[in-house]
Amino acid sequence: MNKKTITIIVGIIFLFIGSILVKQNYGEHKSHNSKQVGKTDKYAIQWTPSIQSALRKEMHSITKNYQELVSNLAQGEWNKVVENSHNIHSAFILKQELSEEDMDDLYRILPERFIEMDSKFHDHALKLAMAAQAKDGELASMYSGKMMEGCVSCHQVYAKNRFEGYSNHEKVSHEH
Ligand code: HEC
Numbered sequence: 001m002n003k004k005t006i007t008i009i010v011g012i013i014f015l016f017i018g019s020i021l022v023k024q025n026y027g028e029h030k031s032h033n034s035k036q037v038g039k040t041d042k043y044a045i046q047w048t049p050s051i052q053s054a055l056r057k058e059m060h061s062i063t064k065n066y067q068e069l070v071s072n073l074a075q076g077e078w079n080k081v082v083e084n085s086h087n088i089h090s091a092f093i094l095k096q097e098l099s100e101e102d103m104d105d106l107y108r109i110l111p112e113r114f115i116e117m118d119s120k121f122h123d124h125a126l127k128l129a130m131a132a133q134a135k136d137g138e139l140a141s142m143y144s145g146k147m148m149e150g151c152v153s154c155h156q157v158y159a160k161n162r163f164e165g166y167s168n169h170e171k172v173s174h175e176h
Contacts, residue, residue, distance in 0.1 A: 002124070032095060043157050045114065048105050060093045065091075066147065073140055081132035081140060088147075089125040114158055121150035 047055065067082035098106065128143035156166045 043111075044161060045111065045158060046109050048109070050102055050103070051098070051106055051109070054102070061091050066151075069128075070144060073137070073144060075101050076135075076137065078132045078135050082129045085125045085129035085132065091124050091131065112166070117150065117154045117157075121147060121154070124150060 065084045065087045068159055069088070072080040072084060124143050124146045128147065129142050131139035131143060155163055160167045
């Protein structure tokens with residue numbers, strides 16, 4: 001009888017502790033998802049205002065050229081495709097006319113992975129230009145697909161705060 005009582009009391013204590021732990025975990029999970037801090041902040045780049053404005057300008061130029069490129073590629077306008085991809089290639093943020101101070105900031109704030117993604121993206125633009133020069137539509141369209149993968153994979157990591165559609169990417173990939 002005594003032993004039974006002790007077992008029950010110990011059981012209740014465990015249940016109590018368990019429910020506190022569950023509550024704590026659940027609470028943390030909830031605040032992580034709703035505020036998008038923690039994991040997201042690990043990837044958030046601390047842009048300075050002048051670098052952010054240079055980056056946004058670059059993004060607009062890239063978007064315009066990419067849209068034209070897709071249309072020109074479909075029509076076999078090879079010279080225009082070459083021009084569009086060269087424009088994208090030379091819009092490399094590290095090659096922008098940034099002040100020396102901005103350049104120092106850039107090297108300080110950009111994570112290695114961002115630089116890798118960016119250079120891969122620009123490399124695909126160059127390869128697309130070469131394929132278009134060779135009038136190889138199949139190869140050119142493969143690289144245009146790789147470029148789109150570049151937009152998506154960079155935005156879903158580094159532009160979550162800018163694009164609502166990518167703000168919950170982490171969560172989605174965890175659940176599936
Ligand atoms: C290596 C990373 C990277 C790649 C590749 C990239 N972007 Fe971006 N882009 C960003 C980041 C970071 C931002 C968010 C900047 C900010 O926070 O204001 C952004 C923002 C943008 C914006 C919004 C600009 C604004 O005014 O706020 C557009 C449009 C855009 N990107 C288009 C594209 C397109 C189209 C492609 C591919 C053809 C592309 N980007 C490829 C990193 C990238």
